[in-house]
Amino acid sequence: MSEQVKKFLYVNRKAPYGTIYAQESLEVVLIGAAFDQDVSMAFLDDGVFQLTKGQDTKGIGLKNFSATFRALGDYEVTKLYVEKESLDERGLTLDDLQNIEYEDEDDDYAEKPSIRLVSRAEMADVMAEQDVVLSF
Amino acid sequence: MATLHTVNKSPFQNPTLISCLGHAKAGDAVLMIEDGVYGAMNGTALSDAMATLGGDVSLYVLGDDLAARGIDAARLADGVTSVDYDGFVDLAANHDRTQNWL
Numbered sequence: 597m598s599e600q601v602k603k604f605l606y607v608n609r610k611a612p613y614g615t616i617y618a619q620e621s622l623e624v625v626l627i628g629a630a631f632d633q634d635v636s637m638a639f640l641d642d643g644v645f646q647l648t649k650g651q652d653t654k655g656i657g658l659k660n661f662s663a664t665f666r667a668l669g670d671y672e673v674t675k676l677y678v679e680k681e682s683l684d685e686r687g688l689t690l691d692d693l694q695n696i697e698y699e700d701e702d703d704d705y706a707e708k709p710s711i712r713l714v715s716r717a718e719m720a721d722v723m724a725e726q727d728v729v730l731s732f
Numbered sequence: 733m734a735t736l737h738t739v740n741k742s743p744f745q746n747p748t749l750i751s752c753l754g755h756a757k758a759g760d761a762v763l764m765i766e767d768g769v770y771g772a773m774n775g776t777a778l779s780d781a782m783a784t785l786g787g788d789v790s791l792y793v794l795g796d797d798l799a800a801r802g803i804d805a806a807r808l809a810d811g812v813t814s815v816d817y818d819g820f821v822d823l824a825a826n827h828d829r830t831q832n833w834l
Binding site: 654 | 742796797803804
């Protein structure tokens with residue numbers, strides 16, 4: 597089996613709960629994390645709504661999966677790219693999003709932010725440098 | 733002879749809410765549910781269009797769907813009323829028909 601590490605990008609463009617895409621994306625990311633690839637996640641368009649803090653799904657009878665994002669660091673998924681223009685269009689800022697951190701094992705396990713705010717142009721660059729792009 | 737319109741699509745992803753508001757008559761009610769609740773937020777790129785198009789209808793949003801998505805009631809645009817499921821039933825009962833914009 598090849599030892600080559602490929603760059604995987606999971607592109608999230610849908611809001612949570614109204615459709616199953618957001619939850620399915622997380623499931624696939626967690627499964628894929630077992631294969632020791634270089635995984636990134638992109639959040640743009642309505643996908644930025646997946647990361648809002650304070651989600652409370654008691655009233656709609658669906659599982660609140662938002663806490664799962666905070667566990668991604670344990671699976672070495674530490675690059676969550678969030679597009680600034682998408683936040684702006686929706687009246688959101690980073691303060692409206694969950695605080696998601698990972699422990700950097702190369703830096704004495706210092707806790708570092710997983711969310712990386714990027715412009716639309718920078719998001720295009722992130723997409724262009726991938727080997728595999730999976731869309732949700 | 734007023735109509736209750738429901739919209740369950742995000743207005744940022746889909747023109748359904750804008751189309752609904754363009755067809756709703758004065759005195760109708762528009763209830764935003766599921767991913768439609770994002771249309772009720774203030775300070776977005778669509779807020780001005782919502783205020784203009786929604787001027788002569790009553791705007792409602794399902795509070796349980798807002799809470800699920802982490803959108804605080806303080807983020808609601810002026811003129812939007814939050815209702816619970818009982819309020820949804822009341823709206824349906826108090827209008828002559830319900831039109832679901834899927």
